[in-house]
Amino acid sequence: MKAVSLTGISKTYTIGALARRKVEALKGVDLSVEPGQIFGLLGPNGAGKTTLVKIILGIVHPSQGNGVVLNHPIGSTTMLERCGYLPENHRFPLFLTARDTLLFFGRLSGINELSLKHKIDSLLDLVGLKDWKRVRIKRFSKGMLQRLGLAQALINDPQILFLDEPTDGVDPIGRKEIRDILIDLKKQGKTIFLNSHMLSEVESISDRVAILNKGEIVKIGTVEEITRAGKEFLVHVDPTVSIELLERVLQELPSARRENSSFVIPANDLKELNRSIDILRSHRIMIVSVTSVRSTLEESFIQLIKSETAQ
């Protein structure tokens, strides 16, 4: 059983009252998420990330396609009973206290009153708001509201959690705490579907990542698979070699670039790498070391989006 399985999800919005213009927010998205994984969904602004999550939760209706979450049709009540959701820029009723907010959303999730009270205490403790239990949330900072939002998403003990920018507005210590909570939830077997702009964050905790651009999934895989996409090697050479010689050699390696006494050589396989090394050696340049350059998720993401935009 897949935690999330989507087939051909498309969404077209019609904009304008008179001049009806159609905007394709999602174009036939196929996606599957294994249970117990942290799945990161990345993409530039307007890529369709939030729309995709909202379609899964039934907040937005798809124009085409269908899907299941934990074997329940997307957006169905039975599916929602097993899900938790923290939307981006959420707004809680300001007249409520932290406790009342969780009490209300717990009731709305159908949890019985008795177990709810115990649950609220443990959740507020988990997100570090225990001492703020009886304080009206109009006095809360953005970071505190995010923590409360996370507690709200966990109130029904969901099997799958959809988080849209969960660390938005949270300080670095708070971000680390939220990351630890997510890792802990994963250990408990929960699936986490994470929408975030914080690429380093996604990189550090996600098992799989999908990159969405202009409504299409352009890349999907483990973080390692995604960051390996642009394969480059760093070749350190003898630092005593003159710059003139290095520059001359560089002309024979048009795709490479020089960084002081090193060359960054793109190569898809070992043969290609060795051809470049042969060129260096033909000029009697001594090789000190050869290391594989792994780009960060951010670099891979930017490169991918740039190449997609260029196309």
Add this chain to the structure above:
Amino acid sequence: MRFIGMVRYTLNETLRKGTLLFYAAIGFIIVLFFAFGLSRSPSSPNAIMIFGRQFTESPSESISIIDFFLVMLHRQASSSMLLFGVFGVAGLIPSLLEKGTIEIFLSKPLNRSLLLFARSLGATLAIAMNIIGFTFAVWLVIGLRLGDWNWGFLWSGFLSAYSFACFFSIITFIGLTTRSTGISVMLAFMFALISTGLELRETGLYLLWENGLYHRMLDVLYYCTPQLEGMSRSATAMIAALPISTFPTQFQVAPFVFSLASSIGWYGLSAWYFSRQDF
């Protein structure tokens, strides 16, 4: 449980806003005013005294001064309820639909129609508590002070609450389609005015244009929307029969039945519209 939770939340939200508490406070002052100032005139059994000032005038011999006083009170209270009630609760639907709020509500396992209905019920209950509470208090004070226990007046409180519930079906639809508190309030007032005009269409709006199609259109509009004025006039007949030709002399159930049917229609339309919306 989920449905009741939403109703309780809406009631709580309405009361926390303070608008309805303010109305309740004004109602309480009016009740106190009657409690301390109202009495029967010692000189005439058909006169009442308000802070020493005697009132004997009734528009007709067929209606006592107390009944006339209660009828006027009912008319004032029901029209004030429509006026001020709109201010108190018209924003509840647009506030539910605000970005960042609606997403959380829709992610909970509660059917959209039930969510909307629970919200409307909560708003209606808040107004009903106000109007029924006020009517009961006035009924009690008048009964104790004047010895006149007009049960029709007591019932008129419940009928006013029923009337507001029907009215809220229109407010719900307006709130859903405009998603704006300001526009909702404005259009709700406009509808209340139109409703009064439609009740008197035979003696008013019909005369503007002698065209059969126009008359039928007014009729359709009248029967497709809650008959606020019709219900208020009918409730008046429960208190006393007014010697005015446009007021019924007996309680008429028709405006309540037609209003219920049209309200179900409006709620149904709102639920259908809500279920198709993307947020």
